[in-house]
Amino acid sequence: MNAVRTRQDFPLWLQDRVQHIEEVLNNVLPADDTVPPVLHQAMRYAVLGGGKRIRAALVYAAGEASFQGGVSVSAQELALDYAAAAVELLHAYSLVHDDLPCMDDDNLRRGRPTVHVQYNEAIAMLVGDALQPLAFDILSQMPVAPALVVQATQLLARAVGSQGMVGGQAIDCDSVGNRLSSEQLQQMHRMKTGALLEASVLLGGIVAGASSATREGLERYASAIGLAFQVVDDILDVTSDTATLGKTAGKDAASDKPTYVSILGMDASRELLGSLATEARDAVRPMGDAAAALAGVIDYIVSRDR
Amino acid sequence: MNAVRTRQDFPLWLQDRVQHIEEVLNNVLPADDTVPPVLHQAMRYAVLGGGKRIRAALVYAAGEASFQGGVSVSAQELALDYAAAAVELLHAYSLVHDDLPCMDDDNLRRGRPTVHVQYNEAIAMLVGDALQPLAFDILSQMPVAPALVVQATQLLARAVGSQGMVGGQAIDCDSVGNRLSSEQLQQMHRMKTGALLEASVLLGGIVAGASSATREGLERYASAIGLAFQVVDDILDVTSDTATLGKTAGKDAASDKPTYVSILGMDASRELLGSLATEARDAVRPMGDAAAALAGVIDYIVSRDR
Numbered sequence: 070m071n072a073v074r075t076r077q078d079f080p081l082w083l084q085d086r087v088q089h090i091e092e093v094l095n096n097v098l099p100a101d102d103t104v105p106p107v108l109h110q111a112m113r114y115a116v117l118g119g120g121k122r123i124r125a126a127l128v129y130a131a132g133e134a135s136f137q138g139g140v141s142v143s144a145q146e147l148a149l150d151y152a153a154a155a156v157e158l159l160h161a162y163s164l165v166h167d168d169l170p171c172m173d174d175d176n177l178r179r180g181r182p183t184v185h186v187q188y189n190e191a192i193a194m195l196v197g198d199a200l201q202p203l204a205f206d207i208l209s210q211m212p213v214a215p216a217l218v219v220q221a222t223q224l225l226a227r228a229v230g231s232q233g234m235v236g237g238q239a240i241d242c243d244s245v246g247n248r249l250s251s252e253q254l255q256q257m258h259r260m261k262t263g264a265l266l267e268a269s270v271l272l273g274g275i276v277a278g279a280s281s282a283t284r285e286g287l288e289r290y291a292s293a294i295g296l297a298f299q300v301v302d303d304i305l306d307v308t309s310d311t312a313t314l315g316k317t318a319g320k321d322a323a324s325d326k327p328t329y330v331s332i333l334g335m336d337a338s339r340e341l342l343g344s345l346a347t348e349a350r351d352a353v354r355p356m357g358d359a360a361a362a363l364a365g366v367i368d369y370i371v372s373r374d375r
Numbered sequence: 376m377n378a379v380r381t382r383q384d385f386p387l388w389l390q391d392r393v394q395h396i397e398e399v400l401n402n403v404l405p406a407d408d409t410v411p412p413v414l415h416q417a418m419r420y421a422v423l424g425g426g427k428r429i430r431a432a433l434v435y436a437a438g439e440a441s442f443q444g445g446v447s448v449s450a451q452e453l454a455l456d457y458a459a460a461a462v463e464l465l466h467a468y469s470l471v472h473d474d475l476p477c478m479d480d481d482n483l484r485r486g487r488p489t490v491h492v493q494y495n496e497a498i499a500m501l502v503g504d505a506l507q508p509l510a511f512d513i514l515s516q517m518p519v520a521p522a523l524v525v526q527a528t529q530l531l532a533r534a535v536g537s538q539g540m541v542g543g544q545a546i547d548c549d550s551v552g553n554r555l556s557s558e559q560l561q562q563m564h565r566m567k568t569g570a571l572l573e574a575s576v577l578l579g580g581i582v583a584g585a586s587s588a589t590r591e592g593l594e595r596y597a598s599a600i601g602l603a604f605q606v607v608d609d610i611l612d613v614t615s616d617t618a619t620l621g622k623t624a625g626k627d628a629a630s631d632k633p634t635y636v637s638i639l640g641m642d643a644s645r646e647l648l649g650s651l652a653t654e655a656r657d658a659v660r661p662m663g664d665a666a667a668a669l670a671g672v673i674d675y676i677v678s679r680d681r
Contacts, residue, residue: 195541
C-alpha cells in the first residue's frame with residue numbers, strides 16, 4: 070500500500086484502495102458454485118461491483134495514521150484488509166435489508182435492481198443474515214494478537230447492534246411522519262450511519278496498534294466524519310438526481326422522513342457540514358503526514374456527489 | 376452448578392439450567408426502557424419466556440464433560456453462561472426471521488404470537504438483525520484466554536453463516552415442492568438445524584478447555600445429536616398437535632416440505648433415531664461420569680414431545 074504524502078495523492082490512493090478492497094471481498098465471499106449456489110450468488114451480487122467503499126477507505130486511512138513499528142507489515146496489511154472487508158460486508162447487509170419492502174421498499178441500489186428485486190424477498194433476507202456472520206468470521210482470521218481481534222469484534226458487534234446501526238434504523242422506522250427534534254435526529258443518525266463509520270476508523274487504529282493519543286484523535290475524527298457523512302446524504306437527497314445517486318433521489322422528502330435539510334434548512338445544514346469538517350481536520354492534525362489519507366477522506370466526503 | 380451424577384439427576388439439572396439461562400438472558404438483553412425502547416422490548420419478547428433451551432443445555436453439558444483443573448471455576452462458569460446465551464440469542468434470531476411472511480409465514484411460536492404479529496415486520500427483521508451481533512458481543516466478553524474467544528467466535532460465525540444455518544434455510548426455501556433425496560435432506564438439516572446444535576456442544580468444550588480426546592468425542596456426539604433433533608422434529612410435526620407443540624403442527628406436510636418422515640417413512644425415521652442415539656452415547660462413554668448430562672440430553676431429545 071502506498072501512503073498518501075500530499076493532498077494531491079489522495080484520489081489515486083482512493084482509487085487503489087477501492088480496487089484493492091474489491092479484490093479482497095471477491096476472495097472472502099464464498100464462490101458462487103458452492104452450496105448453496107443461489108445464496109452465494111446473491112451474496113456476491115449484493116457486495117461486489119459497486120459502492121463507494123468509504124468505510125473500507127476509513128479503515129485503511131486510520132491504519133496508515135496508526136502504524137507502529139515492530140510488527141510485520143504484511144501481517145498488518147492483511148489484518149487491515151480483513152477489517153475493511155468486515156465493515157463493507159456489514160454495510161452491504163444493512164443495505165440489502167433496508168431496501169426490503171417491509172423497510173424502505175427500494176428497487177434501485179448502486180444503479181442496479183436491489184437484491185429482493187433481482188432474486189426474491191426470502192433470499193434478500195438470508196443474504197443479509199449470512200453476510201453478518203461472514204463479517205465476524207473474516208475478522209476472527211486477522212493475523213494480529215487475539216486480544217486485538219476480541220477488541221475489534223466487540224467494537225464492530227456494538228456498532229451494528231441495537232444501540233448502533235440497527236437501533237438507528239428502528240428509530241428511523243418509528244419516526245416516519247413524526248417531526249424529530251434536531252437532537253433526536255442527530256442521535257438517530259449517530260446510530261444508524263455514524264456508528265459503523267466511526268467503528269471503521271477505530272478498527273483501523275486497533276488493528277494497526279495505534280497509540281492511545283492517536284486513538285483519541287481517531288475518536289474525535291470518527292465522530293465528526295460520521296455526522297458529516299449523513300448531512301451530505303441529506304443534502305444530496307434534495308440536490309441530486311436518481312441517475313447520479315444510483316438510488317432513488319428525493320425519497321426521504323417524499324416519504325416525509327426527517328432529515329437535516331428538512332429540520333435545519335439547507336443553509337444551516339451546509340454550515341454544520343463546514344464545522345464538522347473543521348473539527349475532523351483539527352482532530353488528526355497532531356498525527357502529521359501520516360494522517361494525509363484521513364484528511365483526504367474529509368474532502369472527499371464533503372465534496373461527493375453520490 | 377451441580378453436576379449430574381446419575382441418569383435420575385438429569386431432569387432437575389435441566390430444570391436448573393433452563394431457569395439459570397433465562398436469568399442470564401434477562402441480564403444480557405438491553406433493558407426495555409433504553410433507546411430504542413420498542414426494539415429492545417421486541418428483542419426481549421423474542422428471546423425470553425419460553426423455549427426448550429436445548430442449545431444452552433448442550434453448552435453446559437459439554438462444559439461439565441470438559442472441565443480441566445487449574446482455571447477459576449467461577450470464571451469458567453461465567454464463560455459458559457455467555458456462550459450459552461450467545462447460542463440462544465442466535466437461535467431466537469433465526470426463529471424470528473423464519474417466522475416472517477417472506478419465509479415460513481407463521482403466526483404462532485412457543486404458544487404466543489410471533490414477533491411480526493405482535494409488533495410488525497420491520498421490527499421483527501430488526502430484532503433478528505440486532506440479536507445476531509449481540510450474540511457476538513456477549514461472546515467477546517467471556518473471561519477466558521482471548522485465543523479461545525477468537526476460536527469460539529469463528530466457530531459460531533460459521534455455524535450460523537451461509538455454509539451453516541442460513542445456508543440450510545436457503546436450501547429449505549428452494550426445496551419447497553421439490554423432492555429431495557435422502558442425502559440432500561440430510562445435508563440441508565445438517566446445515567439448518569445441526570450446525571448450531573453441534574456448535575453449542577463444541578463451544579462448551581472450547582470454553583471449558585476440553586482435551587483433544589474429549590473434543591473428538593464431543594464432535595461425534597454433536598454430529599449425531601444434531602441429526603437426531605431434526606428427525607424428532609419431523610416425527611412430531613406428524614404425530615403431535617398444535618397445542619402441545621406451541622407452533623403449528625402438520626405445517627411441513629401441508630406445505631409439501633420434504634421431511635425425514637415424508638422421505639423415509641415413519642418406521643425408518645424411528646429406526647434412524649435409535650441408531651443416532653446409540654452413536655451419541657458411544658461417543659461420550661469414554662468421558663465417564665462427567666458426561667452424565669450429555670447422556671441425559673440424548674434421552675431428553677429422543678423422548679421430547681414438543
